[in-house]
Amino acid sequence: MRHDIWRNAVTTGQQAAADALGEATLALLAQRDDTAQRFTAAIAADPGLVAAHGALGLLRLASxxxxRQAEALQxxxxxxxxFARRGGTRREAALLAALAAWAxxxxxxxxxxxxxxxLRAAPADPLLLRLAYAIRFMLGDAVGMRLATQHVLxxxxxDAPSRSYLRGCLAFTLGETGxxxxxxxxxxxAVAAQPDDLWAAHAVAHVMEREGRAREGISWLEANAPGTSAAAVFSRHLFWHRALFHLHVGEGDAALRLYDTEVWREPGSDFRDLANAASLLWRLESQGVPAGAARWDELADEAERRxxxxxxxxxxxxxxVALGAAGRRGAAARLLRGMRQRAIEGGDTQAQVMGRVGLAVARGVVTALLGDPAEAAALLRAHRGEVPALGGSNAQRDLVERITLDATLAAGDAEGAFGQLLERAARRAGGTWEAQRAAxxxxxxxxxxxxxxELRPSTPRRFPALIRGGFA
Structure with missing residues (x-):
């Protein structure tokens, strides 16, 4: 038995393995690009390290x-x-049980x-917290993320090694909960205490995005995420945020350059890569920046493969979004049929999400992009309050709100679109996109x-009749 840097017991005979597990946990807390490699290194130090296998399996599912699900099962x-061979701690049993529940x-x-x-039994365990936090993020449970983080803090x-990282985690949840x-x-x-904390830098960028502080946001990310690599998932998401700032002030060419050079240099193995790309490409075109059929076809090809x-x-x-924007009607229909079948036949968490809101929203998006804005607007507006259940952040889910407003306007309901724009103005600062919609x-x-x-009947002229009647 050894201990990590938080004095949590680790079932291993190798202190190097416990130390490597601690380094992997710190990488996870900071959302650094080398997180998976760090857990792999911990396993290399001890191939039977249950905590590292459990954490890596959960991260594979989160992709x-x-x-990657097959890898998670492995x-x-x-x-x-x-665990059966050498036993383990309550923490390791929890990691094993959580991985089994999801996988x-x-x-x-x-x-x-x-x-x-x-975590309630051993609250000084940032590994358990950050993994639960990641799962709740995918469930859209910002309140749960916040409560758990506040409790641990x-x-x-x-003087705990991870305390500033957890303040970065708390920062994000505070922004998401108002x-x-x-x-x-x-x-x-958090960034001042730990400059490599990309998640904390990201949390501040979210606040700036919502408040329309685009110039400040660009400078903030350039200064606080200088070491990001275009080959890593979270780095590409930070470049996505930079592109949103450029779009806010109408710099479409700069946003498109980031799309080509950073956000979608090549297909990624994580769902967030295509999500970043499809969302950004739609936003570009919605602001009048031609994306071109080739870019949409590349995304649609990848979506069809999935x-x-x-x-x-x-x-x-x-x-x-990718299939609808590329005009792939047949593939979009297959996607919706598959989601419907998943919702009907599956009893798991994501099947329930698809049945409650996911399928309806995806149908609304496809319908909007393929040319029936009235039906799309009706579908999307009916499910507006349920969109957070899809997971992700307010900034990511804003795509649905934008498509809904555009469909409402395209359907000829200018007053309905105006109402949505007013509601939006109460929650986030307007930029170029909002100004275009207002116009x-x-x-x-x-x-x-x-x-x-033109349709109003003209008013009869009565004076001649009065004259004929002798009233002149």
Whole structure:
């Protein structure tokens, strides 16, 4: 038995393995690009390291790709064999149970609950917290993320190695639950204490995005994420955020360059890569920046290769965007049929999400992009309140709100679109996209007013009759 840097017991005879597990945990907390490699290095130091196998298996499931699920099951089998052979701690049993719940039953809620149950018994365990936090992020449970993080920070010693990283985790949840000022304070403090904390830098960028502080956001990310690599998943997401800042101030060419050079240099193995790319490409075109058929075809080809996976409703939503924008009616229909079948036949967490909201939203998106805005607007507006269940962040889910507003406007409902724009203005600062929509709404109103004037019957002229009647 050895101990990690938080004094948590690790079932291993190799202190190097326990130390490597601690380094992997720190990488996970910071959302660094080498997180998976760090857990792999811990396993190399001790091939029977249950905690590392459990964590790596959960990260593989979080990739949202069917091929990685097979790898996660292999992690589970290896961890089980090691646990049966050498025994283990409550923490290791929890990691094993959480991985089994998700990999075998598809029960993401149970996986997060198991980790947090163990965390309540040993709150100074950032590995359990950060894995549960990641799962709840995919479930859209920002409140659960915040409560768990606050609880750990309350009991974690002030000099604990990960404390500043956890402040970065808290910062993100504060922003997602409506406390942007406190979120920015926590995020800036976390970055100041630990400059490699990409998640904390990302949390501050979220606040700036919502408040329309685009120039500041670009400078912030350039200064605080200088070492990001275009080959890594989270790095590409940070470049996605930079592109959003450029779009906010109407710099479409700069955003398109980031798309080509950073966000989608090549197909990635994580669902977030295609999600970033499809979302950004739609935003570019919606602001009048021609993306070109070739870019959409590349994304649609990748989405077609993933048809039938249906690991996450959030991923399928972005497959729907790629296929709809590329005009792939047949493939889009197959995607929707597969989601429907998954919702009917599966009893797991994501099947339930698809049945409750995922399928309807994906149908709405496909319908909007393939030319029936009235039906799309009706579908999307009916499910607006349920979109958070798809997972992800407010910034990511904003894509659905934008498509909904555009469909409403394209359907000829200028007043409905105006109402949505007003609601939006109460939650986030407007930029170029919002100004364009406001102008379109004004144009639609003027056109409607002209049509009304043309249809209005002319008022009869009574003076001649009065003259004939002798009243002159």
């Amino acid at each position: 949202g790709r069917r091929p 992690s589970l089998a290896t961890a089980r064999a090691a 075998e039953q598809g029960d993401m809620w149970r996986a997060a609950d198991v980790l947090e149950e163990a 309350e009991v974690l010693p002030a 406390e942007p000022w406190q979120a920015e304070c926590e995020g800036r403090a 048809l039938g996976e249906h690991c996450l409703a959030f991923a399928d939503l972005h497959h729907a 379109r709404i004004r144009g639609a109103r003027r056109m409607a007013a002209r049509r009304t004037d």
